[in-house]
Amino acid sequence: MSDFFVSKLAVIGVGLIGGSFALALKEAGLVGEVVGVGRGRANLETAREKGVVDAYTHSLAEGVTGADVVFLATPVRTLAQVTAELVPHLKSGAVLTDGGSVKGSVIDAIEPLLPADIHFVPGHPVAGTEQSGAAAAFASLYRGRRCILTPTPRTDARAFELVKHLWQAAGSEVVVMTPEKHDRVLAGISHLPHMVAYALVDAVANCGDENENILNYSAGGFRDFTRIASSDPTMWRDIALSNRAALLEVIDTFEKSLSTVKRDIADGNGEALFDFFLKAKQRRDAIV
Structure with a gap:
């Protein structure tokens, strides 16, 4: 993985938020393979047909294996459980980030689960519509919108710069805040x-x-x-x-x-x- 190119992106929860992130990065030429992970086969099929993902799986382990960046886009109260399940299958140096609308409780739940060689960059794109699912995803969702990143003392500087660049490439103005x-x-x-x-x-x-x-x-x-x-x-x-x-x-x-x-x-x-x-x-x- 070069500084700002992601060879494999895994999107956990291929809906409006995760799907639009994938489409934006594909359009920007910053991602190679995109693998979607989810439970609903029909939604994942739609994601593949729309070009949101290149492949999909129901298995977290399969989806994140070899991924350079993993984007968590599931409901906020599931993020810690999903992280606990996928962490053993991440390669050393992988970057984990999220799109959750709450940051304090998410960070408190996720950071203790991570070994030192897995880098978590908490984030929240302030964008969306009332629609949901892969069918609702579109590449321009984040253009002209803000994405808030909330790094902690544990956040790796290089991982932070990578995630910041990805959101900027998606069209967002990146703002840095404390989780609180x-x-x-x-x-x-x-x-x-x-x-x-x-x-x-x-x-x-x-x-x-x-x-x-x-x-x-x-x-x-x-x-x-x-x-x-x-x-x-x-x-x-x-x-x-x-x-x-x-x-x-x-x-x-x-x-x-x-x-x-x-x-x-x-x-x-x-x-x-x-x-x-x-x-x-x-x-x-x-x-x-």
Whole structure:
């Protein structure tokens, strides 16, 4: 393996995230063979037909043997178990990285499993859609998006540079954070919005009487706002539980904001509502 060319990449979990990473690196000419590892034969067949992977297997041992880089793209609460199963089959010097949306608990679970000659570079591409599976993968998913890397004192410098270069080649701006900062930031900008979207669909569904589903009347605004509630429930269950402390803290903050709006509506305080909405609009406009 040259400094920035990967002769064999193993993707564990060939869905939107893992599949798009493979396609982006293929398009950039930075990877030789891509082997996909997963449980569902139909999904893996789709991945091979789309050119996401060159070969696939259901066996972790077979998939990672001889791999220079292994990308973990399974739900966050499975990452440690998957790592424990594949570590005995990795070659010395192999680089292990992940795309998990939670970093602190993942790092704490994975690093003790690794021998000194296996290099772990924790990462999280901040990109995605509500779609899942290999059929949803596309090479440009990461273009113009950020990928956060959260190295630890154990992270090998050369492995870090390799993973950084791969994400840059995929089109991402690489940002470096501590795992703790990552989990606080993502709790607010990603995890909370998903919780709100799921809760909003549930709340509105329960607003009608027993003979009517008012969701049938939903239009563009509601559908756009709740799009992410179509995301994979397994993935978001695992994220919510794995980033529990930071997520609960930001949910508390959200509840206070919602309580303020509720109080001002109850009080008929139009001036306060206007000021609240204006401030939120200005903050939203500033980021887009």
